[in-house]
Amino acid sequence: xxxxxxxxxxxxxxxxxxxxxxxxxxxxxxxxxxxxxxxxxxxxxxxxxxxxxxxxxxxxxxxxxxxxxxxxxxxxxxxxxxxxxxxxxxxxxxxxxxxxxxxxxxxxxxxxxxxxxxxxxxxxxxxxxxxxxxxxxxxxxxxxxxxxxxxxxxxxxxxxxxxxxxxxxxxxxxxxxxxxxxxxxxxxxxxxxxxxxxxxxxxxxxxxxxxxxxxxxxxxxxxxxxxxxxxxxxxxxxxxxxxxxxxxxxxxxxxxxxxxxxxxxxxxxxxxxxxxxxxxxxxxxxxxxxxxxxxxxxxxxxxxxxxxxxxxxxxxxxxxxxxxxxxxxxxxxxxxxxxxxxxxxxxxxxxxxxxxxxxxxxxxxxxxxxxxxxxxxxxx
Amino acid sequence: xxxxxxxxxxxxxxxxxxxxxxxxxxxxxxxxxxxxxxxxxxxxxxxxxxxxxxxxxxxxxxxxxxxxxxxxxxxxxxxxxxxxxxxxxxxxxxxxxxxxxxxxxxxxxxxxxxxxxxxxxxxxxxxxxxxxxxxxxxxxxxxxxxxxxxxxxxxxxxxxxxxxxxxxxxxxxxxxxxxxxxxxxxxxxxxxxxxxxxxxxxxxxxxxxxxxxxxxxxxxxxxxxxxxxxxxxxxxxxxxxxxxxxxxxxxxxxxxxxxxxxxxxxxxxxxxxxxxxxxxxxxxxxxxxxxxxxxxxxxxxxxxxxxxxxxxxxxxxxxxxxxxxxxxxxxxxxxxxxxxxxxxxxxxxxxxxxxxxxxxxxxxxxxxxxxxxxxxxxxx
Numbered sequence: 001x002x003x004x005x006x007x008x009x010x011x012x013x014x015x016x017x018x019x020x021x022x023x024x025x026x027x028x029x030x031x032x033x034x035x036x037x038x039x040x041x042x043x044x045x046x047x048x049x050x051x052x053x054x055x056x057x058x059x060x061x062x063x064x065x066x067x068x069x070x071x072x073x074x075x076x077x078x079x080x081x082x083x084x085x086x087x088x089x090x091x092x093x094x095x096x097x098x099x100x101x102x103x104x105x106x107x108x109x110x111x112x113x114x115x116x117x118x119x120x121x122x123x124x125x126x127x128x129x130x131x132x133x134x135x136x137x138x139x140x141x142x143x144x145x146x147x148x149x150x151x152x153x154x155x156x157x158x159x160x161x162x163x164x165x166x167x168x169x170x171x172x173x174x175x176x177x178x179x180x181x182x183x184x185x186x187x188x189x190x191x192x193x194x195x196x197x198x199x200x201x202x203x204x205x206x207x208x209x210x211x212x213x214x215x216x217x218x219x220x221x222x223x224x225x226x227x228x229x230x231x232x233x234x235x236x237x238x239x240x241x242x243x244x245x246x247x248x249x250x251x252x253x254x255x256x257x258x259x260x261x262x263x264x265x266x267x268x269x270x271x272x273x274x275x276x277x278x279x280x281x282x283x284x285x286x287x288x289x290x291x292x293x294x295x296x297x298x299x300x301x302x303x304x305x306x307x308x309x310x311x312x313x314x315x316x317x318x319x320x321x322x323x324x325x326x327x328x329x330x331x332x333x334x335x336x337x338x339x340x341x342x343x344x345x346x347x348x349x350x351x352x353x354x355x356x357x358x359x360x361x362x363x364x365x366x367x368x369x370x371x372x373x374x375x376x377x378x379x380x
Numbered sequence: 381x382x383x384x385x386x387x388x389x390x391x392x393x394x395x396x397x398x399x400x401x402x403x404x405x406x407x408x409x410x411x412x413x414x415x416x417x418x419x420x421x422x423x424x425x426x427x428x429x430x431x432x433x434x435x436x437x438x439x440x441x442x443x444x445x446x447x448x449x450x451x452x453x454x455x456x457x458x459x460x461x462x463x464x465x466x467x468x469x470x471x472x473x474x475x476x477x478x479x480x481x482x483x484x485x486x487x488x489x490x491x492x493x494x495x496x497x498x499x500x501x502x503x504x505x506x507x508x509x510x511x512x513x514x515x516x517x518x519x520x521x522x523x524x525x526x527x528x529x530x531x532x533x534x535x536x537x538x539x540x541x542x543x544x545x546x547x548x549x550x551x552x553x554x555x556x557x558x559x560x561x562x563x564x565x566x567x568x569x570x571x572x573x574x575x576x577x578x579x580x581x582x583x584x585x586x587x588x589x590x591x592x593x594x595x596x597x598x599x600x601x602x603x604x605x606x607x608x609x610x611x612x613x614x615x616x617x618x619x620x621x622x623x624x625x626x627x628x629x630x631x632x633x634x635x636x637x638x639x640x641x642x643x644x645x646x647x648x649x650x651x652x653x654x655x656x657x658x659x660x661x662x663x664x665x666x667x668x669x670x671x672x673x674x675x676x677x678x679x680x681x682x683x684x685x686x687x688x689x690x691x692x693x694x695x696x697x698x699x700x701x702x703x704x705x706x707x708x709x710x711x712x713x714x715x716x717x718x719x720x721x722x723x724x725x726x727x728x729x730x731x732x733x734x735x736x737x738x739x740x741x742x743x744x745x746x747x748x749x750x751x752x753x754x755x756x757x758x759x760x
Contacts, residue, residue, distance in 0.1 A: 004405055059577050066600075189406075195406055218478065237444075
């Protein structure tokens with residue numbers, strides 16, 4: 001028996017409590033039963049996003065929510081600054097181009113970050129930038145960008161800061177209101193411990209104001225229209241009912257743990273994973289602040305990272321992820337977000353030792369596990 | 381104990397086999413495990429849509445798939461003919477307007493249909509119409525429009541026929557290829573017996589050709605880009621993994637029953653429901669061919685239909701639906717689609733007798749159930 005373990009950087013494992021809640025009889029979305037779910041979900045989402053604004057859930061993946069952010073706040077020809085250093089940064093670029101926006105391209109090599117000072121310069125030089133598009137955690141490289149600093153820079157301008165927090169919500173601290181982030185986009189399948197299929201947009205007052213003049217066409221993703229319903233605890237279109245029922249359970253689990261503890265847990269899991277990987281002599285792919293959601297690792301010289309991913313799966317029934325696009329073969333990614341705990345990391349590192357040995361690499365068995373154990377032994 | 385029964389016209393009940401499949405551990409969408417699910421789902425969807433074309437699944441509700449149909453085949457300023465006689469017909473209109481299309485409005489009062497002859501005249505008079513937008517089953521009124529005739533008319537022109545089959549796929553026969561329907565839109569939460577959260581678009585060759593020149597902006601819903609992945613059995617963005625796993629189970633159930641039997645079952649359930657309702661002296665809301673998916677009923681004179689909906693729920697734990705928008709209070713809707721069988725209809729009708737009596741209406745107890753039973757006693 002090889003127990004199945006999902007350690008990809010999303011979708012992430014779903015707790016049994018949530019799976020069972022979703023396996024109950026389907027309820028209709030215009031009933032008192034659903035109203036009760038939605039009241040609780042709305043309140044829980046506000047606490048999770050650390051905002052007093054309504055969080056708008058949408059039946060779509062995180063990319064759909066990214067699109068909603070763009071089409072609701074911008075008009076064709078508008079200038080946007082795209083902060084990018086990974087595949088999800090590239091996605092902002094693709095979205096901007098698909099919608100006829102002018103792009104100020106603030107790119108850095110994959111694995112690096114874009115310094116807030118560069119953004120400050122760009123916004124000073126080009127005061128007609130309407131929005132800054134960035135990631136918080138760049139899932140493709142395992143880097144955490146300094147959204148707090150981006151927000152501090154952006155708020156001095158007319159532009160709004162739109163942040164893809166798909167792999168940071170409920171993982172890394174992102175106090176939307178306190179930091180003055182204008183639009184936070186997220187999804188269900190990472191820190192929220194749910195299956196994929198629900199996206200979220202939370203807008204500041206400044207962002208809502210932008211929606212009034214934004215002329216990019218939209219219908220399904222029209223956030224102003226959605227808000228009219230959400231504010232009344234109603235739904236505009238059929239929601240992903242089962243996922244919303246699961247969301248209530250997931251939010252309860254996060255609340256029971258307490259958001260500061262959730263962040264602390266992810267930080268420990270990430271530090272332990274990094275320590276374990278480095279104890280095996282491997283190099284982290286992140287050359288800037290690493291994300292607490294996942295750890296991207298450069299494979300040993302001469303080893304295609306796809307072989308590591310395959311060996312994890314075939315020999316140990318553990319699903320991790322490789323590199324996307326041009327990073328294929330050049331990195332592998334260990335997820336430790338959402339429903340992830342210390343001994344999941346231990347198993348993942350033990351698996352890595354086995355995998356490397358099977359691939360003919362020299363391995364000091366126990367070295368990575370021991371390094372992680374030292375982190376876990378720290379008093380928190 | 382009042383057993384919960386969902387008899388709304390969507391979402392519809394989900395079979396235990398499907399719920400349990402979805403309650404299994406989440407799999408990642410770029411793994412051999414998901415590949416196997418997707419291969420089977422793609423083949424099953426083609427048989428269900430009765431097409432040789434790829435069916436593109438999207439993580440969204442049915443409305444998202446309607447939007448995908450529009451933005452992928454049309455350009456701003458294009459003229460479309462909107463066939464509408466209900467809330468979902470109105471949705472085509474809203475979508476067309478949101479995207480700056482010119483509308484040839486072919487409307488009929490709610491509860492009625494639009495004759496194909498009107499469409500023929502309109503297309504002859506306005507040969508620059510690029511697309512015809514219609515429903516197959518209009519869920520808000522319980523009418524089945526004559527899509528076969530619309531298709532026969534439309535194929536004589538350059539226009540394509542786009543059909544919202546959200547509440548007809550796997551319910552009423554809609555052989556896409558044989559009838560020359562160009563674009564069929566559907567969703568997961570009706571005939572497919574799944575929770576909401578997945579939409580579908582299936583395009584004819586003629587419709588795919590239109591996508592090449594269509595300039596409405598899109599990204600998340602870009603079907604040509606989606607097709608590149610689907611055709612390789614890959615996914616472009618994170619799919620609603622658990623729903624896709626459930627979809628495989630649901631397709632297996634439909635295949636085991638056999639599509640002709642599925643249609644026959646829905647026809648019997650619908651005829652029995654109509655007979656039962658009429659045996660109580662109530663009037664059907666549909667003044668044209670009724671849909672096999674649901675039965676919309678006019679309440680007794682002087683009774684607000686919302687009271688009937690509330691009594692079903694409060695006294696009997698049965699969820700039905702009322703009228704939407706301007707039809708609120710004026711009709712109630714009994715769903716009998718998807719995971720629905722004869723004794724569900726019997727329970728729904730028995731419930732109706734109780735509800736009407738509780739609301740002070742004269743009721744001949746057993747009359748509606750008896751009328752339904754006569755239909756069920758027919759040799760099929």
